[in-house]
Amino acid sequence: MKRIKRRIRKNIKLITAICLLFQIIEVRAQQADNQIYVSTTGDDANQGTIQNPKKNLAAALDFAKNNRYNSTIILREGYYEIKKTIRLENFKQPNNQILTIKGYKNENVILSGGKKLRTEDFKKITAKDGNYYTLPEEARDHVYVFNLGSDLINQIGSISDRGFGHTQKPVQMELFFNDEPLQLSRWPNDRKLKIAEVINPEKVEFTANKNKDRVIKYSEKKRAWKNKKDIWISGYLNQGWADEYISIDSLNETQQTVYLSSIPTYGIIASDGGPGKWDNDIDKKAIRGFYFSNVLDELDQPGEYYISKAEGKIYVWPTSDISTASIEVSIIEQPLMVLNKTTIVSLSNIAFKCSKSALLQLNNTNNVKLENCKFSNSGLYAIKLANTSKTLIKNCDFKNIGATGLIFEGGDRKNLVPSMNNVTYCTFENLSRLFRSYNPAIRLDGVGVSINNCIIKDLPGQAITYQGNNHLIENNYFKNLCKEFSDIGALYTGRDLSSTGTIILNNVFEDITSDNPYRIAAVYMDDGAGGITIKNNLFVNCGTKSSNGFGAVHINGGSNNSILNNIFIDCSKIITGGPWSSSHWNSYLKQEETVAKIKTKVDITSEVYKKSYPYLEEITNSNLSSPRKNYFQSNITYQTDTTNNNRSNLFTNLVLLNQKPTLVYKNGMIKTITLNVRAIADKSKNSYINLNNLKQLN
Template identity: 30%
Template sequence: MRNSLRALSRTLPLWLFVCCGGAVALTELHVSPAGSDTNPGTWEAPLATLGRARDILRETRAAGNGASVWLHAGVYETGASFILDAEDGGTPDGLVEYRALPGKKPVLVGGRILPPEAFAPVTDESVLNRIDPAAREAVLCADLKTLGIGDLGEFPDSFTTPPALPELFFNGTRMTLARWPNGDEWATVKTVVDSGPAPWRNHESADTGTFEYDGDRPARWATAPSVWLYGYWCFDWASETIRVKAIDPARQRISLSKPHVYGIGSGNPAARRFCALNLLEELDAPGEYYLDRENARLYFWPPAPVQPGSTVLSLLKDPVIHVRNAGHVRIAGLTVSCCAGNGIQVEGGESVSLHSCMVRNTGLDGVVVRDGARHLVENCDISETGTGGLVIEGGDRKTLTPCGHGALNNDIWNVGRRKRTHAYNVHMGGVGVLLAHNRIHNAPHQAIGLGGNDHVIEFNEIFDICQESDDCGAFYMGRNPSERGTIIRHNFWRDTGGPRSHGSSAVYFDDGTGGQTVYGNVFLRAAGGSFGAVFVHGGHDNRVVNNIFIDCKAAMRHVRWNDKGWAEWVNGDLWRERLLKEVDITRPPYSEKYPELAGFFEPGARKRVNYSSKNVVVRCPMLLDGDWEEENNFVTDADPGFVDAAAMNFQLRDDSEVYQKIPGFERIPFEKIGMRRKPTEP
């Protein structure tokens, strides 16, 4: 039936599909970059925009009927968010789909494609004098006002999460806002003159932060209208961008306009590091650009000749696709790219699925799913995001009602391009999210951030995480002991931590986290510094069972809080707010579902320990440290019987000695871990 309708839609008007006495319940429309919104939306006379297709469906689709909007290949410039509201949804028997034609690649761009003729050599002497002599002939200028682009926004004085501002993309790759030092290098703080206020260590100061630097490079910035520094000012898990207040070249000092929340200092052992951003004076390498926001001019050193379609300036601050309170909508096979805000956002509603989409080069998060019920993100590629990759949350924490959302078979990598800390490949929140069979990798900080209850994280492959930061975990949650019941099972964690490695782990339960289960995982080279592959800071009632640890500095570690430290957290405002007001752990459903919370506020009412049993520990110098009740763990320096360790197949053979050393050890289905996509049409 579908194929016959598709053939008919090449020539027949739309209304024949929606009005023939109810004989045909499916509406089909076609959209193409070469189309026109005055067309009827047939194969041969397609529409030009998704917005027009949606509006036609609003006017003509009978209640309960399904619809398919087919996107033809090509690039769609989207000047506004494509919004689907409750009236645009379908029903369980009448799905509404926006999808790519089979074998075609429609690309929705949240910005403007800049024509080659917009770029010209720089001739203004006052501008040339600010550019490095070696770069002057290579840098081109585009007057954006002549293209109708005037408002480029502005950085605030300080920020941890960047605002939705324009960025430049060339041949599908994010270009570099002109910086010093170039590439991935950093300058370092030579001496802290005044850290600025640092409440965490009871330090008061009227100074907003002043430090000395090495060399004379900042002297070049004296004529720049403004200078921002991005840095790890105190801790290697807390980065921030701050405007410069003053530069004193004679004394080699820089003063910041706003204090860093932790002050400038040495919270971690490594040197404090920073870079300077958006300086015309530092536009000195191919791929760098500078935005003159006051005069709406773009300066760019293209890494290759500018061609038609090669250069995009992201402008759209709202989500490129925004589904609000709609149900039974499927978006399949679309590419969303080059936007200033989020790529795709789903809020409220039910049973919205994103299938086989590619979301990349976003200014903020790639995909956001918030509230509603039974939403699904499946077979999607999410990469090169400005902040996080996928945010997925829902359910009711007061009643512990699950949302039923799922993220399955997605590849999520290279996130945090603009926010280097606390921008996760995946952030889960609420109650009852399933994260399964995903490939999650390459992040400067943490890969999976979690808040809430009763989530399941299983059959995922997670690697090359925490590559730039420190005191971090590939999985992280903390500071809320009411968040319990999550199961982390049958995942493969490997290669966590970068060169600094004060401490990095695969699974990090921070600041009193308890009541989680880590079962049947494989950990390879997943502990750095003073951390274990599973690291517990202050919490208890976490269970680590039936896992395999390989070549980790420590398998499991626990840093215990003494009674005084525990009492300070228990009686502090933060936990009282989270444990008694946001939810109430002393009453049902919490007191019934999590009986171990009984007596939580009573000193000495329960032992504060974690549990470790039936784990296999291979070539790890330390099994565990801290307060654990442990039994039946097997420690060895030899191969315990892996199928092929050299090929990273850590499935245990049937004749492995583990099954004799640990009676009841359950086989880990290693062959099922990772993405399991089917080569089918979206």
């Protein structure tokens, strides 16, 4: 019997030793391949194996920094709360080894700067709540209340002025319901109040300081509000391209006047016009107006909410059954992740979301790849890339971003060295939610960025604004843009003669227009911008038909722009605007801002610029006798005004169709276009057009 027991103990020890050996072999094998696993149920003290993962991405990155070989950090499915920015600094593995950070297979990996709230903690408001009777009567049976508690009440943050010309700061805590941002309660709900009058403050009794152009009389009476704390106005107070979001100091409901806490960027002009030269343009008169925001008394429809700082409560009217909803608030006020001075890194299959600030920032990086990632629900931009090169952003989705989607800066402008940054097969939808003016889907600067095969749609303003040189915007779909502004274009550049050489090729522009008398173009070269090539694009229902509306393409002052082999269908006009007069040009060339851009920031008289852009030497010649020109060649039109109002726009080989081309749609977008050769009104010009190159798009 004793002998049997000794054998059993001996066998147990042997089995234990074998198991331990296998574990060691597994760890060493995994470390040889440098796979580091992370899980929400892990522990940072673990080795990082699939059975014993680490808990936080930051810990896995620290572990990877000490490796001499390719490292792969694999995130298992889960919701990772990011309470502090994850930083990867000065990272470069020897022998050009790659660091990979990815989600595991098809699992749903979320890096969130927010916090999920328990639905059971949302309670129907009752008469015992001090704000019950502040709410509109029709809302009292629908509004829920959430007590933030001591931890979250300190995370609310604050609202700040925003809009054109304002510094972007982290926003106040936002509420997201089933991954969609809700709206601060407002009045009116879906339109603007007209600015009936701008009143000199001395004529109105207010306790606040009296300064000019801060008192507005609004156009409609409203019911009296019980809670008048921390109310803001949002709207267009003068120019059609500049929105404002400004707090109010006081409100006189009897006189229908509001006193602003600060002076707007461009001042205030009444909706019906003002004394200035440009104050009475029809587009500006149509766009001016505002609404009140962050008003508890106006929480009157599904999808609205209000945060009471004094009470530490959220009041919300849900859009659907709250018991089954996913509810989240934004917490972090910095980017979720920052890569600085880092080389050869790949991030894939990860969702970045929910921040009062940005989601991701790349500084001084090289060879960074972002693939199959999702970016959503930020207060500011999604990704900022500063001084980056060879960045690839592929198959990524951008949605519900507070400001700009992507901000690019890379390459050497003085020597025209390209950044080789590339964005491809990405989608952009519902961006610039909070910072609306000049916050496009993509903002380009530097040299040699390529944007291709992307879908950009449903934005209040621009799709792409670009400065710098030699960008390529190719094979993209732009739809339903610029609805909210005037004097704007879906693709926009301006105010820098040295920013040139960009090519806009094989894109589709659809529904870049407005029923309002706004000035909207699909492609807009502003304030002297030139040297842009617009080739082989399809424009459908672009431009605006008002008396001062823009064409599908609008040029304000610039020259040497080439518009070649495009198709225009049901557009207001092909082109509006053109080069400035010689006297205007000469005045522009002497401006301090212009000189700084063409002589200091870069030098357009340098050999590299003269070789790349020989036309710059000619157009900056103040003694130039012949007019500066733009070139329109071999374009095809249907039901589009071809009037040329500027003789310096040279039209050649224009083909007019008398039968509409056949457009075939799939999933709401044009997939193919077929032209009927027999429908050409002037067949003698057919020989100048290669129709075979125009039959198929996408």
